Amino acid sequence: MALVVDSLSAAYGDTQVLWDVSIRIEPGEIVALIGSNGAGKSSLLGAMSGLVKKRGGTVVYDGTDLTALQPDAIVRAGVVQVPQGRRLFNSLTVHENLLMGAYLRNDKEIASDLERVLEMLPRLRQRYEFLAGKLSGGEQQQVAIARALMARPKVMLIDEMSLGLAPVLVDQLLEILTTINASGVAILIVEQDVQTALEFASRAYVLETGRVTIVGPTSQLLDDPQVQKAYLGV
Numbered sequence: 001m002a003l004v005v006d007s008l009s010a011a012y013g014d015t016q017v018l019w020d021v022s023i024r025i026e027p028g029e030i031v032a033l034i035g036s037n038g039a040g041k042s043s044l045l046g047a048m049s050g051l052v053k054k055r056g057g058t059v060v061y062d063g064t065d066l067t068a069l070q071p072d073a074i075v076r077a078g079v080v081q082v083p084q085g086r087r088l089f090n091s092l093t094v095h096e097n098l099l100m101g102a103y104l105r106n107d108k109e110i111a112s113d114l115e116r117v118l119e120m121l122p123r124l125r126q127r128y129e130f131l132a133g134k135l136s137g138g139e140q141q142q143v144a145i146a147r148a149l150m151a152r153p154k155v156m157l158i159d160e161m162s163l164g165l166a167p168v169l170v171d172q173l174l175e176i177l178t179t180i181n182a183s184g185v186a187i188l189i190v191e192q193d194v195q196t197a198l199e200f201a202s203r204a205y206v207l208e209t210g211r212v213t214i215v216g217p218t219s220q221l222l223d224d225p226q227v228q229k230a231y232l233g234v
């Protein structure tokens with residue numbers, strides 16, 4: 001049931017941005033991916049989601065090879081991204097945004113899943129018929145998470161969730177992620193807020209200019225002088 005990325009390379013046209021990246025996310029695990037601006041974090045999530053062209057390597061989830069699949073098939077396989085910048089449909093309501101998250105499904109449990117997601121994120125029930133574009137940043141991030149949940153993810157790839165949000169809102173979102181994780185969803189969290197990410201996850205990868213340079217338990221990274229100097233401002 002692990003998500004295994006092996007020796008992944010990716011490029012935009014002639015510009016290679018990832019080299020031989022190998023990461024794995026075990027079932028139920030919370031893993032952090034950290035790195036500076038432009039290190040390739042979003043590109044890695046994009047390549048895993050089928051949105052950025054891969055140049056080599058493989059992505060396998062639970063024995064299924066996702067490497068050559070289209071983005072919709074990857075979502076159907078259970079790997080769902082919450083993109084950087086949230087990418088909501090601003091002129092649609094919260095309700096409609098959540099339904100967009102289920103657009104690949106044709107089962108009869110969409111209504112009960114909506115209810116389950118609203119129980120997890122009660123704020124969205126109050127905002128249900130509001131336009132997404134009119135919500136606060138924290139609420140919009142909740143919509144982005146809820147929309148991903150509507151695709152029934154087994155692994156969530158969450159890109160820069162905390163960007164631009166006050167610490168109290170970030171804490172609320174992390175609590176929501178804890179609940180989601182407790183329901184059996186593995187999480188890869190990409191963060192520029194390294195301290196937060198390392199305190200939240202159990203294992204982490206450091207990406208530097210497109211390559212994994214450090215990997216280990218977060219307790220170990222928090223104590224690593226190199227990590228402290230480069231990312232924790234110690």
Ligand SMILES: Nc1ncnc2c1ncn2[C@@H]1O[C@H](COP(=O)(O)OP(=O)(O)OP(=O)(O)O)[C@@H](O)[C@H]1O
Nearest residue numbers: 012017035036037038039040041042043044084192
């Ligand atoms: N659509 C694109 N076309 C060409 N180059 C791109 C594109 N998107 C990203 N890049 C380049 O790929 C490299 C990695 O960018 P990426 O956005 O993956 O980094 P990141 O770690 O997510 O950065 P940030 O912390 O700013 O979100 C950068 O050099 C960036 O300029």
Ligand SMILES: [Mg+2]
Nearest residue numbers: 041042043084
């Ligand atoms: Mg990014």
